[in-house]
Amino acid sequence: MGKTLAEKILARCSNNETVTAGDIITCKVDVAMLDDTLGPWYVDPGLKKLGASIWDKSKTVLICDHYAPPATVAQANVVKFNRDWGIEYNIENYFEENGPCHQVLAENCFDLPGTLLVGVDSHTVTAGAFGCFGTGIGSTEMVGVLATGEIWLRVPESMKIVWGGNLSDRVMGKDIFLRTIRDIGHSGATYQAMEFCGETIHNLNIDDRMCICNMSVEAGAKTGLIAPDEKVKAYLEEHGNKKEYYMFNSDDDAEYSSVYYYKAENLAPQVACPHAVDNVYDITDVENTRIERAYIGSCTGGRLIDLMIAAEILEGKKLKTNCKLMVSPSSKKIWEEAAKKGILNILSEAGATILAPTCGACVGFHSGVLADGENCISTTNRNFKGRMGSREANVYLASAATVAASALAGKITDPRMI
Amino acid sequence: MSNRIIKGRAYKFGDNINTDFINPAQYMELSMEEMTKHAMEGADPNFSKNVRHGDIMVAGKNFGSGSSRETAPMVIKYSGISIIIAEFFARIFYRNAINIGLKVLICKEVSEIQHGDELEVDPQAGIIKNLITGKNYQTTSLPAHIMELIEDGGLIEHLEKKLKAEGV
Numbered sequence: 001m002g003k004t005l006a007e008k009i010l011a012r013c014s015n016n017e018t019v020t021a022g023d024i025i026t027c028k029v030d031v032a033m034l035d036d037t038l039g040p041w042y043v044d045p046g047l048k049k050l051g052a053s054i055w056d057k058s059k060t061v062l063i064c065d066h067y068a069p070p071a072t073v074a075q076a077n078v079v080k081f082n083r084d085w086g087i088e089y090n091i092e093n094y095f096e097e098n099g100p101c102h103q104v105l106a107e108n109c110f111d112l113p114g115t116l117l118v119g120v121d122s123h124t125v126t127a128g129a130f131g132c133f134g135t136g137i138g139s140t141e142m143v144g145v146l147a148t149g150e151i152w153l154r155v156p157e158s159m160k161i162v163w164g165g166n167l168s169d170r171v172m173g174k175d176i177f178l179r180t181i182r183d184i185g186h187s188g189a190t191y192q193a194m195e196f197c198g199e200t201i202h203n204l205n206i207d208d209r210m211c212i213c214n215m216s217v218e219a220g221a222k223t224g225l226i227a228p229d230e231k232v233k234a235y236l237e238e239h240g241n242k243k244e245y246y247m248f249n250s251d252d253d254a255e256y257s258s259v260y261y262y263k264a265e266n267l268a269p270q271v272a273c274p275h276a277v278d279n280v281y282d283i284t285d286v287e288n289t290r291i292e293r294a295y296i297g298s299c300t301g302g303r304l305i306d307l308m309i310a311a312e313i314l315e316g317k318k319l320k321t322n323c324k325l326m327v328s329p330s331s332k333k334i335w336e337e338a339a340k341k342g343i344l345n346i347l348s349e350a351g352a353t354i355l356a357p358t359c360g361a362c363v364g365f366h367s368g369v370l371a372d373g374e375n376c377i378s379t380t381n382r383n384f385k386g387r388m389g390s391r392e393a394n395v396y397l398a399s400a401a402t403v404a405a406s407a408l409a410g411k412i413t414d415p416r417m418i
Numbered sequence: 419m420s421n422r423i424i425k426g427r428a429y430k431f432g433d434n435i436n437t438d439f440i441n442p443a444q445y446m447e448l449s450m451e452e453m454t455k456h457a458m459e460g461a462d463p464n465f466s467k468n469v470r471h472g473d474i475m476v477a478g479k480n481f482g483s484g485s486s487r488e489t490a491p492m493v494i495k496y497s498g499i500s501i502i503i504a505e506f507f508a509r510i511f512y513r514n515a516i517n518i519g520l521k522v523l524i525c526k527e528v529s530e531i532q533h534g535d536e537l538e539v540d541p542q543a544g545i546i547k548n549l550i551t552g553k554n555y556q557t558t559s560l561p562a563h564i565m566e567l568i569e570d571g572g573l574i575e576h577l578e579k580k581l582k583a584e585g586v
Contacts, residue, residue, distance in 0.1 A: 037446055038487055046574040050581065067447070074447040122486040122510060136486035138514035140573050186434055187480035191509050220483060220508055276434065363443045382484065384438040386460050 002251025004158040005225050006193035009133045009248055013116040021157040021255070029059065031110045032145050033119035035101045036064040040085035041078055042139035043120075043146065052147035054089055060146065061093040061110055062086045063101040066359040071366030099331030099357030100299035102126035102214065106206075107333050109239050113228035114246025118145055123299050123381065125221060128213035129206060130235075131228030131248060136217065156222045157257040158193040158250075159184070163200035165264040170309065170415040173208030174301060174379065174399035176200070176262075177215040178270035182280035183260065190220030192257060195250065200264040201226055206235050207303035214300050215381055218277040269415060271377075272397035275385045283402060283414045293376035294407035295388075296400050297328030297355065298362040301379025306330075306400030307338045311346040313404040313418055319351035325407040326368045328355040352407075364389045377406045423540050424500045424521075426474040430533035433478035435461050437485040437511065441493050450489075450496060457493035471498035474539065476531050478504065482511025491515040501539055503528055503546065503557070516564060519572035525557040541565065 003011070003018060011018050014025040034040060039062060047054075054060055062082060070076035079096070086094040095104050102123050105111055111127035117134045118124065120142050127134030135153075137145070145151050161180055176196075181188075194216045201209065209226050216224025227249040236245070269283040296302055296310055307329060319325055327347050329335040335357055338344050344354050353368075360367030362380040369389030370376050376388060376395050383395035398406070401415035408418070439460030445453045458465035475494060481504035482490060491514050494502065501521040505528045515522045521541050531537065536549040544559030560568070570576040 037443075038489075042488060049574055050577055072447065078447060120486055122484065124486075136510050138486055138488040138510060138517055140488060140517040141513060143574060144577070187483060187506075187508070190480065190506065220480065222509055365443065382436075382438065384436050384460070384484065386442055386444075387438050391460065 001255055002253035004193070004254040004256070005131065005195055005227055005248055005250045006133065006156055006158050006223065009114050009116065010153065010155050012114055012246055013133070019155045021155050023155045024152060025155060026150050026152050027116050029118055029145050029149055029151055030112065030115035031059050031061060031117040032142065033061045033063065033101060033105060033117065033124065034142065035066060035119070035121050036068060036079055036082045037066045038120040038139050040082050043142050044085060046140060046143035047146060050143070050147060054146050055149035057089070057091060060091055061105065062091045063098070063104055064096040065099060065101050065104070066363060066365060068097045068358060069356055075365070097356060097358070099329070099334070100359050102299040103303070103330040103334070106130070106210065107239055107331055109236055109241035109243065112241070112243060112245040113232060114248050118151060122217045123214050125217045125224045126210050126214040126299060128216065128223050128225040129209035130232050131225060133223050133225070135223050156191055156193045158195050159189055160256040160259040161194060161196050162198040162259065163196070163262045163264055164198045165200060166203070167200060167264045167267060168416060170401040171267050171269055172309070172399040172401055173204055173211040175267055175270045177212045178272055178280045178397065179262065179267055180260065181215070181219050181278045182270070184219050186218065186276055186278040187220045189216065192221055194219065194221045194224045196224065196226050202229055205305055206231060207305035210303065211300055218381060269399060269402045271402065271412060272383055274383055274394040274396065277382060277397065283412065286412050287414060289375065289396070289412040291375050291377050291406050291411055292323050293370060293374050294323060294325040294403050295361055295368065295376060295378040295380065296403055297326070297330065298359065298380040299330060300381040301400055302328055302330035302334070304334050304337055306379060307334070307343050307347070309401045310404035311343040313401060313415060314350035314352070314408060315346045317350055317408055319407055320410040323407050323410040325352040326355055326361065327352045328360060328367065329357050331357050361388055363387070377403050377412060379403050422542060423538060424474065425536070425538050426472045426500050427470065428476045428531050428533060428535040428537055429469060429473045429499070430531065431461055431475065431477040434480050434483060435477055436483045437487055437490040440482065441487060441490040446487065446489055450492065453489060454493045454496040457497045466497060469497050469499070472500050473498065474537050475499045475502040476528055477502065478529065479506055481507045483508035486510045488514045488518060491518050491520045495520045501541060503539070505529070516568060517573040519568050519570070519575070521560065521568055523557050523560070525555050527555050
C-alpha cells in the first residue's frame with residue numbers, strides 16, 4: 001500500500017522508514033512559531049517554572065501581528081512583553097508590524113517542503129501550500145516543544161480533494177475552498193489532513209494555494225496540504241532560501257478516508273453567509289444583499305494576487321459613499337510591491353482605506369472593527385458571531401474579487417459581471 | 419486516584435460552540451480573572467452568572483472549533499466546570515484542555531442529557547450516570563497517565579513533578 005503526502009512528511013520528521021495513519025509518533029519540530037496573543041505571554045511562565053531553555057533558537061520564530069500596531073495600552077503592553085522576551089531569549093527571528101505571521105513565515109522561507117512547522121495559531125496550516133506539515137498547537141504544548149524540540153502526534157488520515165479543469169475569470173482559490181467546505185462541513189475534516197490536488201490546484205499561483213490551505217482548519221483539519229512542485233521551488237529560490245527541503249508526493253495507491261471530485265469550469269464565486277464558514281452559497285443566490293463594510297486582508301486574503309484583482313475591478317471607479325472598503329496587505333513586502341505597481345494608489349483613489357499589514361480587524365482587535373447591525377463582506381477566514389467586532393454584525397466571507405465588486409456596488413455582486 | 423467520581427449539574431450547550439463564543443478574542447488582553455467573567459459569552463451571555471462550581475458542561479458536536487487559543491479551556495476551567503462531555507471535540511481544543519488540566523470526555527449519546535440533569539461521571543472508567551433519568555452511558559475513558567497529568571494540574575505541573583522525582 002502506498003503512502004500519503006502527510007504520512008511521508010511525518011515519517012521523515014519522526015525518523016521512521018514509514019508511518020501509517022493512526023500511528024502515534026514523536027516528531028522533531030523543524031520550526032516553532034509564536035505569535036503575540038498566545039506566544040511568550042502564555043509560554044513564558046511554563047518555561048520559567050520548568051527552568052527550561054529553548055532547544056534551538058534558529059528554529060524559533062516570534063511574530064507580533066495580532067496586537068501590532070496596538071489599539072490600547074493593554075495590547076501595547078503585550079507587544080512590549082513579546083519584544084522584551086525576544087531580547088531576553090535572544091530570538092533573532094523576530095518580526096513586528098510586518099504582517100500576519102503565516103505570510104511572514106512563508107516570505108522568510110520557514111514553510112519548507114517535507115518539514116514540520118508548529119505554531120500557536122490555528123492558521124499555521126497555511127504552510128501546507130508548500131508541502132510543509134503546518135499545524136496549530138496550544139501555548140502549553142509549545143512550552144514542551146521549546147524545551148525539547150519534539151512533539152507527539154497521531155498520524156492523520158487524509159482526505160483527497162481533487163479539482164480538475166480551469167477556473168473562470170475572477171474565480172479564485174477562496175472560491176475553491178468555500179465550495180469544498182460547503183460539502184465537507186465545519187467539522188468534516190476533524191483530525192484529518194486535507195490534501196488538495198488535481199490540475200486546477202497545480203495551475204494556481206502560490207498566493208491562491210496559501211489561501212486554500214489556510215482555510216483547511218475551518219473544516220477542522222489538522223493540516224491542509226498541496227504537493228510541492230516547480231512553483232514552490234521557484235518561490236523558495238526567489239525568496240532566498242538556503243535550507244534543505246524534501247519534495248514528497250502521495251503515491252498513486254495511497255489510502256484516503258474519502259475522495260471528493262470537483263470541476264473548476266462549473267464553479268461560481270462562493271459566499272459564506274453568517275454565522276458559519278460552511279454556510280456557503282453560489283453568489284447568484286445571495287446577490288444584492290446590502291453591504292456597508294468591505295475588508296481585504298489577513299493571512300487568508302490580502303496577498304498580492306488579491307490586491308491586484310481588487311485594483312483591476314476598482315481602477316478608475318469610485319466606491320459608493322455608504323460602503324467603506326479597508327485594505328490591509330498581508331505583509332510589509334506585499335505592501336511595498338503593491339505600492340510599486342501602483343495598486344495601492346488605484347485602491348485609494350477608488351475610495352479604499354489602506355491599513356498597516358496586521359491581523360487587526362479579522363480577529364476584531366483593532367483597525368476597523370464592525371458596529372452593531374453592519375453587514376461586512378470580507379476576504380478573511382471566520383464569520384462567527386462577534387469575530388470582527390460587534391456580535392450584532394454580519395460577516396460574509398468571499399474572494400478579493402467578490403469583495404471588491406461588492407464594495408463598489410454597496411451590495412453583494414458577482415465579480416464576473418463587472 | 420482521589421476524587422475519581424465527579425458529581426454535578428449539567429450545563430448544556432449545542433453544536434459547533436467555537437472558541438470565539440467560549441472566549442471572545444476582544445477579552446484576551448485582560449487578566450484571567452476578568453476574562454473568565456466573559457466565558458461562553460458568545461453562546462450564553464448569562465453563563466458566568468448562572469454557572470455553579472462543579473457544574474458539568476455538556477455540549478454537542480465539534481466543541482471548541484476555531485482558534486488555538488488555550489484561554490478557551492482555561493476560562494471554562496476557572497468558571498468552575500469540573501469536566502466537559504461532548505459528542506466530539508475540535509482537535510486543538512481537546513489537546514489544550516488536557517494540557518491545562520481540564521477533563522474532557524467524548525459521548526455519542528450526549529444529546530439525551532438535558533440542561534440541569536444531575537450527573538455522576540467516572541472519567542477513568544468512562545461511565546456517565548444520569549441520576550435524573552437513570553440512564554447510564556459508556557464513553558471513551560481517559561487513560562490513567564492522562565488522568566494523572568490532568569490531576570497534577572496540567573502538562574507543566576506534571577512535568578515539574580516528574581523532573582523533581584527524577585532529581586533534576
